[in-house]
Amino acid sequence: KEMRESYKFGLYLKSFWSDRTEVEEKGDAIIIEKISRNLSESEHVGAAVILALDGAVDSEGKLDRRRTEVYVPNGFVASETAKYTNLFWGASINPKRHDALERLDWAKENGARLVKWIPSIMQFDPGDESLKPFYERLVNHRIPLLTHAGQERSFTQANDELCDPQRLHLPLKMGVTVIVAHIAATGSNEGERDTDRLARMMNQYTNLFAEISSLTQINRLGYLEEALARPEWQGRLLYSSDFPLINMVLASPYWFPLRLTGSEKRQLASIENPWDRDVRLKQALGVPGKVFQRPHLIFSK
Numbered sequence: 001k002e003m004r005e006s007y008k009f010g011l012y013l014k015s016f017w018s019d020r021t022e023v024e025e026k027g028d029a030i031i032i033e034k035i036s037r038n039l040s041e042s043e044h045v046g047a048a049v050i051l052a053l054d055g056a057v058d059s060e061g062k063l064d065r066r067r068t069e070v071y072v073p074n075g076f077v078a079s080e081t082a083k084y085t086n087l088f089w090g091a092s093i094n095p096k097r098h099d100a101l102e103r104l105d106w107a108k109e110n111g112a113r114l115v116k117w118i119p120s121i122m123q124f125d126p127g128d129e130s131l132k133p134f135y136e137r138l139v140n141h142r143i144p145l146l147t148h149a150g151q152e153r154s155f156t157q158a159n160d161e162l163c164d165p166q167r168l169h170l171p172l173k174m175g176v177t178v179i180v181a182h183i184a185a186t187g188s189n190e191g192e193r194d195t196d197r198l199a200r201m202m203n204q205y206t207n208l209f210a211e212i213s214s215l216t217q218i219n220r221l222g223y224l225e226e227a228l229a230r231p232e233w234q235g236r237l238l239y240s241s242d243f244p245l246i247n248m249v250l251a252s253p254y255w256f257p258l259r260l261t262g263s264e265k266r267q268l269a270s271i272e273n274p275w276d277r278d279v280r281l282k283q284a285l286g287v288p289g290k291v292f293q294r295p296h297l298i299f300s301k
Contacts, residue, residue, distance in 0.1 A: 002156045003069040015244035029080050035243070036084040042275040044292075048243070049299060051116045051146075052077040052092040056123040061098030067123060069155050074103065078110045088299070090114040090146065095134040096124045104134065108141040113299040114179075117147040119167070120158040127167040135174045144177040144298055146211070150187030150194040153219075154245075164189040165198035172205045177298070179238060183210045185223045195223065202232040209298070212291065213242030216281055217250040225259075228286055239282070239292040247274040253281050260284060 003009055013019050016031050017038070023030060032050065039048055055068025063071065074091045081087040091107035093100055093115060107115070115138065119126055126147065138145060149165045152158040165184050172178055180198055187194035202208055210233065215224035227233050245251060253260055253268035260268070264284060271277040279292065 006156055008154070008156075011248065012244065015247040028076070032077075032080040032084070032087070036087050038273065039086050039275060042273050044279040045241075045275040047086045047088060048241070048275075049088045049090045049113050050077055050081050051090045053116065053118070054092040054094040054097075054122060056121070057094050057096050061096055061100075063097075069121065069157075074107055074110075074112070078107075078112070088113045090116045091143075092116045093134075094122050094124060095131045096128075100134055101137055104137050104141065104143075108143060112143065114144045114146050117145065118152060118158075119147065119162040120152045120160050121155050123159065123162070125162055125167060127170050129170070131170070132174065135171045135176050138171070139175045142177075144179055145171060146179045146181060148181045149184035149198060150182060151185075152187075160187055161189060163187060163194070165194055165201060168201070168208075172201070172208055175207060177207050177209070178205075179209045179211055179298075181211055181240075182214045182220070182242075183212065183223060183227050183233070183237075185215065185220045195226070199230060199232040202236055209236045209238055209294075211238040211240040211295075212282070212287065213240035214245060214251075216252075216255070216278070216285070217242075217245065218252070218255045219250070221255060224282070224285055224287070228288075235290075237291045238294045238298065239279075239287070240295065241275065241278050243274070246278040251278065251281075253284070256285065 013023060017034050018031060039045060052074045053070055053072040055071045056064045058064040077089045081089040089112060091112035093103045097103060149163045151160050152163060165180060168178055184194035184198040212224060212227055214220055215227065227237060253265040268277060268281050268284060271280060
């Protein structure tokens with residue numbers, strides 16, 4: 001209810017080229033169709049991974065709808081993306097579910113390219129020792145874990161302590177390939193920026209990566225430049241879009257007046273396709289080619 005009544009809901013639907021009326025009339029699948037169609041018009045991005053999103057669970061390991069703001073089931077995303085050649089899918093499984101391992105096996109059998117978590121809104125601790133069987137299964141299935149770290153403000157409420165990067169030592173020690181979203185930008189724990197806490201871990205684990213989506217947004221200015229400059233991130237960064245937020249005013253070349261000329265800003269802003277605008281903006285800000293190529297090397301395995 002909180003998300004449905006939030007101003008954010010309408011903005012999110014608009015960024016998907018839709019609105020509440022259309023989705024209620026045609027169903028959620030219309031969003032997947034629109035993404036595929038728009039992506040097919042992109043010059044720079046050939047395919048995308050569409051992410052499911054699991055919710056919080058109760059004491060019995062079942063979905064707790066009272067504490068879950070957004071729920072995007074694995075079955076829905078798997079079946080809808082299968083209709084399009086330019087879409088893959090990423091599973092989302094709260095590891096505290098009573099049948100988490102069975103859900104992970106199903107995701108593997110049905111072609112999931114990754115597992116996506118937002119612990120702060122799914123309400124669990126990634127460092128919980130009881131999750132070891134789930135991590136072992138991730139390693140056996142060779143499925144990467146994409147997990148949010150740092151501050152979370154896309155939802156109406158979040159427990160940011162659960163997205164402290166230091167809580168990821170357990171899966172990393174067990175050999176899980178971990179990709180931390182947004183280089184843990186904007187959050188802090190124990191008086192230290194989460195980005196610094198994550199950077200320190202890069203020297204410890206070769207199976208730890210970070211992705212650069214959202215780093216061109218107005219609320220994260222400076223983080224992209226930092227990611228490209230700091231030695232800890234070299235060879236560990238992946239391109240990602242954070243779609244649909246790249247299709248909102250949050251991400252704009254006009255937020256970089258000191259790094260782009262007036263003509264560059266106007267040219268980039270005139271690019272109609274959001275995927276191409278995102279890639280071209282990040283290229284103009286110095287993101288090297290290998291960062292754009294690295295996701296293919298990881299997710300095509």
